[in-house]
Amino acid sequence: MVDLGALRRRDALRVLAACMVDWWLPRRLQAQGPRRSTRPDRRVIVVTFGGGARYEDTLAPEGWINIPHLAREIVPQGLVYPVARYEGLTGHFNSTGALVTGCRQDVDAYGSEAPLTPTIFELFRKEYALPPEEAWVIATNKSFGLMGGSKLRAYGDPFSANVVLPKQLLIETIKAAVSTDGGPGVEDRQVLAARMMSALDEGYEGFGWKVFESGRGLGAELKSTLAKSLLDYFNDPTVPTSGDELTFFITKEIMNRLAPSLLVVNFWDIDIAHYGAYSLYLEAIKRTDRLVHELWQHVQALPQYRDRTTLLVVPELGRDSDVAGNGFANHRSGDDSCRRVWLVAVGAGVPRGTGTERPIRTADVAPTVAGILGFKMPECEGRPLAELVF
Amino acid sequence: MQFDAGLTGDAAALARGHAAVLTRLPATVHAFILVELHKWGTLFSAEQRYQRALLDHLTDLPQPELVRATAAIARIEAEAGCDRIARGNPARFQDEAQALLRKRRLLPAWRTAIDELFAMLDPALNARLYPPDAPRRLVVQLYAGDIAVQPDQLWGRFKGAGIRIPLDLAAAPSPDAFRRALFGAHADGAITLLDPSAGSENATPLDRWIIESHQALHDLSGEAGIRGGASPEARGTGGGVIGLSYERLRDYRDQLTRALYRKIETGVDSPQAFAAYARSLTIAPAADALLHADDIVRTFIREVLLTGNGTLFVNNTFVEWAAVQALRRAQPRILVTRYGVRDKLKPFSSLLLFSQPRASDQIPLIEDPVGSFIDVEQLSYYVWLNAEKSAAYRRKTLYLFLAEGIDQMLAVRPDVDRQPAEAPSAATLADVNATIAAWLGVPVRESVGRPIPTIIS
Numbered sequence: 091m092v093d094l095g096a097l098r099r100r101d102a103l104r105v106l107a108a109c110m111v112d113w114w115l116p117r118r119l120q121a122q123g124p125r126r127s128t129r130p131d132r133r134v135i136v137v138t139f140g141g142g143a144r145y146e147d148t149l150a151p152e153g154w155i156n157i158p159h160l161a162r163e164i165v166p167q168g169l170v171y172p173v174a175r176y177e178g179l180t181g182h183f184n185s186t187g188a189l190v191t192g193c194r195q196d197v198d199a200y201g202s203e204a205p206l207t208p209t210i211f212e213l214f215r216k217e218y219a220l221p222p223e224e225a226w227v228i229a230t231n232k233s234f235g236l237m238g239g240s241k242l243r244a245y246g247d248p249f250s251a252n253v254v255l256p257k258q259l260l261i262e263t264i265k266a267a268v269s270t271d272g273g274p275g276v277e278d279r280q281v282l283a284a285r286m287m288s289a290l291d292e293g294y295e296g297f298g299w300k301v302f303e304s305g306r307g308l309g310a311e312l313k314s315t316l317a318k319s320l321l322d323y324f325n326d327p328t329v330p331t332s333g334d335e336l337t338f339f340i341t342k343e344i345m346n347r348l349a350p351s352l353l354v355v356n357f358w359d360i361d362i363a364h365y366g367a368y369s370l371y372l373e374a375i376k377r378t379d380r381l382v383h384e385l386w387q388h389v390q391a392l393p394q395y396r397d398r399t400t401l402l403v404v405p406e407l408g409r410d411s412d413v414a415g416n417g418f419a420n421h422r423s424g425d426d427s428c429r430r431v432w433l434v435a436v437g438a439g440v441p442r443g444t445g446t447e448r449p450i451r452t453a454d455v456a457p458t459v460a461g462i463l464g465f466k467m468p469e470c471e472g473r474p475l476a477e478l479v480f
Numbered sequence: 481m482q483f484d485a486g487l488t489g490d491a492a493a494l495a496r497g498h499a500a501v502l503t504r505l506p507a508t509v510h511a512f513i514l515v516e517l518h519k520w521g522t523l524f525s526a527e528q529r530y531q532r533a534l535l536d537h538l539t540d541l542p543q544p545e546l547v548r549a550t551a552a553i554a555r556i557e558a559e560a561g562c563d564r565i566a567r568g569n570p571a572r573f574q575d576e577a578q579a580l581l582r583k584r585r586l587l588p589a590w591r592t593a594i595d596e597l598f599a600m601l602d603p604a605l606n607a608r609l610y611p612p613d614a615p616r617r618l619v620v621q622l623y624a625g626d627i628a629v630q631p632d633q634l635w636g637r638f639k640g641a642g643i644r645i646p647l648d649l650a651a652a653p654s655p656d657a658f659r660r661a662l663f664g665a666h667a668d669g670a671i672t673l674l675d676p677s678a679g680s681e682n683a684t685p686l687d688r689w690i691i692e693s694h695q696a697l698h699d700l701s702g703e704a705g706i707r708g709g710a711s712p713e714a715r716g717t718g719g720g721v722i723g724l725s726y727e728r729l730r731d732y733r734d735q736l737t738r739a740l741y742r743k744i745e746t747g748v749d750s751p752q753a754f755a756a757y758a759r760s761l762t763i764a765p766a767a768d769a770l771l772h773a774d775d776i777v778r779t780f781i782r783e784v785l786l787t788g789n790g791t792l793f794v795n796n797t798f799v800e801w802a803a804v805q806a807l808r809r810a811q812p813r814i815l816v817t818r819y820g821v822r823d824k825l826k827p828f829s830s831l832l833l834f835s836q837p838r839a840s841d842q843i844p845l846i847e848d849p850v851g852s853f854i855d856v857e858q859l860s861y862y863v864w865l866n867a868e869k870s871a872a873y874r875r876k877t878l879y880l881f882l883a884e885g886i887d888q889m890l891a892v893r894p895d896v897d898r899q900p901a902e903a904p905s906a907a908t909l910a911d912v913n914a915t916i917a918a919w920l921g922v923p924v925r926e927s928v929g930r931p932i933p934t935i936i937s
Contacts, residue, residue, distance in 0.1 A: 366788075366790040366796070366800060367790070367822065368857075372854065419790070
């Protein structure tokens with residue numbers, strides 16, 4: 091039995107990590123297939139500047155103040171498409187589903203259904219016969235458990251991406267740590283657990299969200315390692331303050347340890363706009379801008395990624411306009427403001443310091459990824475971004 | 481099979497009187513109207529008037545015109561197979577029809593058709609409900625003195641709309657004095673603006689609303705009621721104004737939050753199921769949390785807290801969302817909002833008090849006066865935008881924006897688009913109060929101010 095109340099914080103974290111290993115190990119073990127040498131030399135990271143960000147608050151001139159890193163450092167190195175559009179249902183799952191499939195999706199908005207058409211992860215892994223560690227979704231949005239693969243019989247679990255939801259990972263770890271029996275301190279642990287759950291389990295869009303189990307489970311050892319890293323990170327004085335920082339941290343861990351060819355990183359804290367506090371929404375935009383920049387710096391620091399990685403940054407959807415829609419707090423009106431987004435590409439195969447007013451669609455992301463990584467994309471609504479070199 | 485709405489009283493009589501037209505409507509529209517009528521007892525009088533006007537207008541429409549207006553909806557319903565859904569309970573029919581439309585990928589088309597129907601109906605309904613000679617209205621939006629106001633950025637969202645009027649605050653050196661002068665507190669405690677007995681004989685508490693993050697205006701209003709001789713019971717049940725205070729509703733918010741979390745802990749199938757559970761909660765705010773407590777207001781507050789994102793957690797979001805809903809539903813003649821400083825959100829790392837997880841170790845709440853200014857600039861703008869979307873307020877309303885301790889205000893009269901030729905001279909808060917009284921036609925006693933000509937002329 092562990093009395094957390096009697097422990098110092100650092101000690102408590104060590105105990106938690108130990109509990110966590112016990113928690114994970116009995117869970118299903120995943121066979122990790124042998125890595126083939128056929129994986130392409132290029133790498134792609136797609137970052138959703140996510141949670142719903144309006145053009146006027148980001149890439150429009152009046153929004154540059156909120157995205158200083160993108161505006162001053164990333165865009166000058168890459169290519170910007172200021173006019174991108176998303177045409178589907180304006181919820182997070184379907185809009186992100188369009189990004190990873192190239193097709194409009196119309197499934198349950200809260201993540202109980204997988205995409206209807208094949209994802210880039212399945213297509214990539216199937217064509218190259220790659221192990222699961224080559225394709226990842228790291229998501230702050232807890233409803234993204236099924237984002238890694240479609241519901242198609244010929245694809246699905248055997249070829250889908252690893253999906254990791256860092257906040258949920260931490261929750262499960264904490265649950266394990268506090269699941270001891272009664273005794274001194276147990277009341278405090280329950281209070282702690284309740285507070286942790288309520289803090290980490292929030293959905294900005296309202297209560298009642300459910301976490302749907304990813305089609306593919308992570309390997310137990312890998313999951314344990316990642317969760318331990320997460321807790322160690324909490325022990326750092328510069329602790330994270332948001333779900334997106336956890337997502338960024340886990341993304342770096344995965345890049346460092348596995349160097350996968352394809353990652354989709356879902357930042358989502360911008361959706362705090364649903365709380366109706368404009369300043370918090372702007373803060374989240376600024377934080378996402380910083381994290382994108384730090385991610386790009388991390389790419390430059392890793393030999394496995396430097397000079398061979400293409401980074402695509404795109405909001406999966408916007409938010410309602412003040413006048414025609416329901417304002418920044420929502421993204422369900424379907425007005426132009428919640429469909430108008432943008433895309434920034436930087437890195438390998440991307441012309442430097444350019445931009446094009448050519449309108450594109452967020453559905454173009456998937457075939458563009460296919461072009462860069464060299465796998466076949468079935469007929470879809472999107473078209474590869476011709477300005478990039480494949 | 482017919483709908484069985486279970487209506488009683490006035491709602492049943494209204495439905496009976498318009499039974500013929502109801503049966504000619506597409507089923508989803510028919511069900512929608514019955515669901516609204518079922519809520520009759522918790523509808524504001526403005527909403528009841530709207531339902532009457534809607535049914536009267538639909539009845540008056542020539543049959544071919546009604547068929548033409550609803551043809552797109554009927555076609556989509558047929559394509560979806562809505563006729564195979566059992567009628568019976570209209571609310572259940574509505575839920576099942578929505579699910580079916582969603583499943584058949586017809587929901588966007590159906591929504592468009594509904595929007596088109598009401599776009600066709602609304603001008604006639606507005607003409608019936610809001611004639612040009614309807615009484616003038618007033619919306620006052622006030623920022624608390626502890627918000628970190630940036631005077632050079634104040635009301636920046638309005639981009640040139642309205643008139644900026646300098647204020648002479650010599651007689652109002654404190655936030656409390658500011659509020660008393662603005663709302664016309666007299667020596668005997670009477671406050672003209674917040675007193676429903678002033679002005680129209682037909683005025684009711686539902687005509688005057690105060691919605692605030694804290695409770696300064698409630699204190700002012702309550703003080704006036706006490707000095708004016710009203711008993712707490714009278715103030716609690718009939719007199720005064722409608723008052724919604726995020727702070728005063730703290731216990732109620734806590735009860736709701738606990739109930740919701742208990743439900744989450746026991747498992748929730750979907751957000752829709754969770755919303756249904758929230759609707760079923762019968763928790764009510766205590767009477768002493770409200771200036772005027774009746775079932776309509778209690779139901780309104782519960783809906784504001786359960787359907788407005790963030791209204792349970794962020795005080796100014798509560799103010800904005802409640803104000804927008806009040807404008808849309810209750811349509812008060814006077815609405816006063818007062819925004820305050822919200823607390824900073826705790827970083828979730830602050831909850832990891834592993835070493836000493838005791839209540840005394842919890843990180844204290846920290847206020848965010850700077851962020852609050854950014855928030856309220858947007859939120860007060862949204863209240864104005866939403867008011868102007870309503871025919872009840874458009875071209876009939878004076879909007880005043882003030883910040884305690886700040887020597888300027890913004891006055892917006894959308895029915896007057898000309899800017900004054902000369903910069904207005906400084907006004908006192910007594911002048912602002914006299915301006916409000918003159919605008920509303922409310923008699924003012926002991927007034928030491930004069931109406932501001934730039935606004936009233």
